[in-house]
Amino acid sequence: MNGTVYLVGAGPGDPKLLTRRGLELLQECDCIVYDALIGQELLDLARSDAELIFVGKRSGQHSMTQDEINALLVALSQDGNSVCRLKGGDPFVFGRGGEEALFCAAHEVPFQIVPGVSSSIAAPAYAGIPVTQRDVAASFAVVTGHTAGDDAPPEALPVADTIIFLMGIKALPVIVRRLLERGELSDKPVAVVRWGTTSNQQTVVGTLSTIEAEVKRAGLKTPALIVVGEVVRLRDELRWFDSRPLWGQT
Numbered sequence: 001m002n003g004t005v006y007l008v009g010a011g012p013g014d015p016k017l018l019t020r021r022g023l024e025l026l027q028e029c030d031c032i033v034y035d036a037l038i039g040q041e042l043l044d045l046a047r048s049d050a051e052l053i054f055v056g057k058r059s060g061q062h063s064m065t066q067d068e069i070n071a072l073l074v075a076l077s078q079d080g081n082s083v084c085r086l087k088g089g090d091p092f093v094f095g096r097g098g099e100e101a102l103f104c105a106a107h108e109v110p111f112q113i114v115p116g117v118s119s120s121i122a123a124p125a126y127a128g129i130p131v132t133q134r135d136v137a138a139s140f141a142v143v144t145g146h147t148a149g150d151d152a153p154p155e156a157l158p159v160a161d162t163i164i165f166l167m168g169i170k171a172l173p174v175i176v177r178r179l180l181e182r183g184e185l186s187d188k189p190v191a192v193v194r195w196g197t198t199s200n201q202q203t204v205v206g207t208l209s210t211i212e213a214e215v216k217r218a219g220l221k222t223p224a225l226i227v228v229g230e231v232v233r234l235r236d237e238l239r240w241f242d243s244r245p246l247w248g249q250t
Contacts, residue, residue, distance in 0.1 A: 002080070004109075005077050005104050006114055007087065007101060007111060008021075008114040008116065009087060010038055012197045013197040019117075028082065032083075032086055033076070034056070035057070036088075055069045074104060090115050090118040093142065094144055123201075127227075127239070128241070129231055141158035144168065145168030145175065148168070161230070162229035165227075166225050169215070170222070172211070172215060173212055175228075176208050187208070188230075189230060190208055190211040190232060191235065197241075205235060
């Protein structure tokens, strides 16, 4: 009998933001198949005899291809295992969870989706930046940095009051250029948040004309997301996570 594959959103980084259902499955499943952004604190919550299988993909370095991951999930299920497929953020928000679910369905493997807190919302919140705000931003869009690539058509960039670019730090120069080319003002506020919701969180704020230099000065690398919009100005008043006493001291 095939075991069930659970596509579980692990949340944005802080282990405390894992959902109750996600925690239950992490503690119950036979196999934990996890991505690169899954921290050790989460893995320590797994059943003591669970098999932990790393399938992470970061910056072009893949321990497994997506096809291999799909096949692995099915094989583990067909061996009778319950499988917790642990993904950063939410499995259906640029997590390729849909592909894995479709592959399971095609092979008659039972699966369930367990939503997670997406970094696209949580990281800005921990930086003191709401993605919507009355009289400031009535809409937001979430895209990947690849959306702004030189080969992408101009209409690929969404029109919204707030735009969040996931996996966008390497594409920052192109993102800035393409936003300016379509008519955005050079003083449009921008924030870059690295390792959002964790004790390593870094936030850099600037404008379309200054953010590249600010990010370079701060030495920000992946994983980071970019927030573009007037809501960034609210950080001065709403900053809370990284303004606490003893912040950054361990």
